Amino acid sequence: MARLCTLASGSSGNSTYISTTDGDILIDAGISCKALMTAIDEAGGDIARLRAVAVTHTHTDHIKGLKTFLKKTKIPLIASGKTLENLAANDFIPEGIATITVDGGIVTLGDIAVDFFATSHDADGSGGYVITLPDGRRAAVCTDLGVMTDDIRKKILGCNVTVLESNHDIEMLRRGPYPASLKLRILSDEGHLSNSACAIELPALLKSGTTRIILGHISRENNTPLLALSAARATLEGIGAKDGVDYILETAKPKTVGVTVF
Numbered sequence: 610m611a612r613l614c615t616l617a618s619g620s621s622g623n624s625t626y627i628s629t630t631d632g633d634i635l636i637d638a639g640i641s642c643k644a645l646m647t648a649i650d651e652a653g654g655d656i657a658r659l660r661a662v663a664v665t666h667t668h669t670d671h672i673k674g675l676k677t678f679l680k681k682t683k684i685p686l687i688a689s690g691k692t693l694e695n696l697a698a699n700d701f702i703p704e705g706i707a708t709i710t711v712d713g714g715i716v717t718l719g720d721i722a723v724d725f726f727a728t729s730h731d732a733d734g735s736g737g738y739v740i741t742l743p744d745g746r747r748a749a750v751c752t753d754l755g756v757m758t759d760d761i762r763k764k765i766l767g768c769n770v771t772v773l774e775s776n777h778d779i780e781m782l783r784r785g786p787y788p789a790s791l792k793l794r795i796l797s798d799e800g801h802l803s804n805s806a807c808a809i810e811l812p813a814l815l816k817s818g819t820t821r822i823i824l825g826h827i828s829r830e831n832n833t834p835l836l837a838l839s840a841a842r843a844t845l846e847g848i849g850a851k852d853g854v855d856y857i858l859e860t861a862k863p864k865t866v867g868v869t870v871f
Contacts, residue, residue: 614652618861642677666735691734729755731799766817775824776801777831804840
C-alpha cells in the first residue's frame, strides 16, 4: 500500500510525506521540526523509514524546519544545484549531511525514483517532483508553479496521484488587501497558479490516468477550499467526469494531515 500524506499546505508551511513499500520520502520541511515529527506520527509514518528529504525551493514556507529536521534524522537532502547552493550559503545544511543534486536526471533511492522538474517560481532552482514507487505507481508534487509549462505537463501526466497548486481566485486576489506589487507578483509567471489555471489542466490529467487530485497551496487570504473545488469540479464535469466515480478530488489543509491511499 502506498500513501501520500499532505502534512501542511499553504503560505504558513508546506510538507508532503510519501510512503512506499521500499521506504518513505519527505518533500519540503516548511513547518517546525517538532510539528513535522508530530504530523508524520499522526500520518502513521516512521522517520526511521525516511530515505531522504527533497526540497522544491528555498522560500521559508518550504524550508522552515529543514535544518533541525536534518540534524535529528541525518537523512540525505535532495534538491536542484541552485537550491543546494542557496541552502548551504544560508547555513541550512548541517555538517555531515549528504546532498544529492537532481538537475542531471532521475535519482534512485533503492527502488524509489525521484524525478525533478523546473518551475518558473521566483526562487533560483525552484521545481517539483515526481516520485515513482517500486511497483511503478507515480505521485507528483506540483506547487509554486507561476505558470504551467509543456515540460511540467510531460512529467506529471499519467501520475496516479497529483498535488497540484490551486493558489488563488483571481477576482478575490484583485479585490483583496494585498499591495499592488504583491498582487502582480502572485499573478505573474513567477508567482502562483490560480484556480482557473489549475482547473484547465485537470481534464488532461484525468485522461492520462490520474484518478486522485489534491488541490494544494490554497491561499488563506485570496481563496477558499470551496472556490478551488468548485472551479476544478466545473471543468471536470464539463467533460462528463464524476467526482467519486471517475476521480477523487480533495484539498490539502493548511495544518491538518491528509492521507491519500493510491
